Amino acid sequence: MLKNRIIPCLDVKNGRVVKGINFVDLKDAGDPVEQAKIYSDGGADEICFLDITASNENRNTIYDVVEKTSKKCFVPLTVGGGVRSVDDINKLLNCGADKVSINTAAVQNSEVVAESSKKFGSQCIVVAIDAKKNSNNWEIFTHGGRNNTGIDAIEFAEKMENSGAGELLVTSMDRDGTQVGYDIELMSKISSKVNIPVIASGGVGNLDHLVDGIKLGNASAVLAASIFHYGKYSVKEAKEYLDLKGIPVRI
């Protein structure tokens, strides 16, 4: 039976983990490679890096991070943030990323998704959808949630599936950072409309939220950052809890 995945996400800026917390056994809390290794040793099903480096001159730092991490972690590694072109995707894959997530570029030009999935295979193309509720529908935001495009999120999800995306990483902008739980309605609507896996993101504050994302939101995988990053729960605790709640997980 296919297991639901738990994916811890790390925000990386200029090659360093944002607000790194000193866990036991961690020599350098700001080192993404060390943090990723702790997650993978703890049973993370995949690792996700979100590069939030603002300036262009420091953008190369992520390549170095990915290269080092892929030599230490032998679970799938997804990298997103600032991916603009097929060439950017190629560079990240060559450094050892297994999947690349595309956000703004996919909205601006769906050809990037079509071309890259044809070139590298759908399995490594994740489209990241940042959506915000607007009365009865959800609209897509780009540029890290700063720009409203007015595009309907559900329609966009279907379009991305048709363009060749292998997975959708759906983040609720309303819930992101609030710790009140995923936007279940958004997740389940998108999940029922597409036949590719949906990864739920944005708003996790406790382990029941992960359960809800899978059971009610029909997500194939659940992504969380702060609950793991600030040590509230370990990946192992999260998996044991999901197992207790009858969700199939890899333990």
Add this chain to the structure above:
Amino acid sequence: MNVTIVDYNSGNISSVINSFKEVVKEKVNIEVTSNLNKIKSSDKVVLPGQGSFKSCIDALSGISGLVDTLNEFAINDKKPLLGICVGLQMFADIGYEETETKGLGWISGKVSKIDNQNNKYKLPHIGWNEINILKDSKIFKDIDNNSHMYFVHSYEFIPDDKSVISATTDYSSNIVCSVEKENIFGTQFHPEKSDKIGLQIIENFINL
């Protein structure tokens, strides 16, 4: 010992390279190349594969003499070869992804799309699934039955001769996820992305 990972522009193979480099001990040299002479003189060959069946076959055929060299290595010389993902699928006679494409024909059978049972099952089949070990394959030494492996694929290999199947996984039906025919080994899952248990499989192959 020389182990060659065949680099034929079939997409991203850095994870395969990293995983083999992680497990090899001294005296094992890992080459990443499509150089025919280097492949011929290798002790073992790894055939990775990402993207579609057609794109991988096209890429293999695009390098002059490569298919013949692999045939010589695996069929004539009967030296150990491990196919991963589409690398395994290409063992078949024929594949139906994109368009009907002739495979290497090493293990007779076909590669078809997984039956998603009217959208009941999402495709690609992505994530960790348990393997049911059906026969004592050499690459499963010290691997427990029902171990988790990482999968990502939409097509499955259906061999004519079921005795080559060494493991299946349950997704929509019992999908063939590992084969062994004499010196030819293949995994539909990605040992290079399957954590410590996957590295064990790689080590088993190297130690053959």
